[in-house]
Amino acid sequence: MRNDVLFLRIGELTVQFATLEHRLQQVLGLLLGQDNVLIGPLFIHNLSLATLLRKIRVVAQYRLRENGPLLRELERTLRAIDAIREERNLLIHGEWQIKDTETFPVKVRVFRMRYDGSDWQEFTETALTEKKITRLVRRLKGLGNDVDHLIEELGSSQTARQTAGEAS
Numbered sequence: 001m002r003n004d005v006l007f008l009r010i011g012e013l014t015v016q017f018a019t020l021e022h023r024l025q026q027v028l029g030l031l032l033g034q035d036n037v038l039i040g041p042l043f044i045h046n047l048s049l050a051t052l053l054r055k056i057r058v059v060a061q062y063r064l065r066e067n068g069p070l071l072r073e074l075e076r077t078l079r080a081i082d083a084i085r086e087e088r089n090l091l092i093h094g095e096w097q098i099k100d101t102e103t104f105p106v107k108v109r110v111f112r113m114r115y116d117g118s119d120w121q122e123f124t125e126t127a128l129t130e131k132k133i134t135r136l137v138r139r140l141k142g143l144g145n146d147v148d149h150l151i152e153e154l155g156s157s158q159t160a161r162q163t164a165g166e167a168s
Contacts, residue, residue: 006098006106009133010091016140017088020081023147024052027074030154031059049085053078070153077146084139090126091136097125105129 025044032043047055057078064071090110097107105127 003098006130006133009130009137010096012137013091013133013140016137016144017092020140020144020147021049021052023144023151024049024056024081026151027147027154028052028056028059030151031056031063049081049088053082053085067157070150070157073153074150077143077150080146081143084136084143087126087136090124094126105132 025047028044032039043055044052057075060071060074064074090108094108094110097109107125107127109125
């Protein structure tokens with residue numbers, strides 16, 4: 001893979017991860033309710049991905065308790081996102097070992113001290129092939145589509161609740 005193609009893929013990964021996080025903030029905003037103009041923005045922004053996923057789960061358990069199918073779909077999507085969270089942190093915050101991209105794999109390191117049972121490791125390293133990077137971009141796009149679908153469903157369920165509230 002040429003450098004320009006590799007950097008294009010890294011850019012795609014970065015954009016897909018950022019878009020996914022912003023969509024998750026939107027999900028949390030919908031779950032909190034659009035009329036929550038003070039607490040909502042304060043509660044939603046500047047959260048780590050792990051915290052954002054946890055808050056969505058907690059609020060959804062309450063807000064969607066009467067909509068089991070939507071709650072199950074949301075949980076499934078959150079589990080899939082949570083499964084790639086570590087990989088996301090590695091790719092976004094890691095040090096890319098890019099010397100000669102004609103040969104693969106490209107290595108990405110995250111520096112953090114941890115004990116592996118026999119010795120201290122100062123970094124974790126992951127090898128990425130062109131195929132793995134391409135698959136991850138596709139996976140992120142799919143998760144983004146799943147979250148967009150949830151946003152539509154949450155928006156329509158809120159509209160239905162508001163309409164029912166106005167009718168009574």
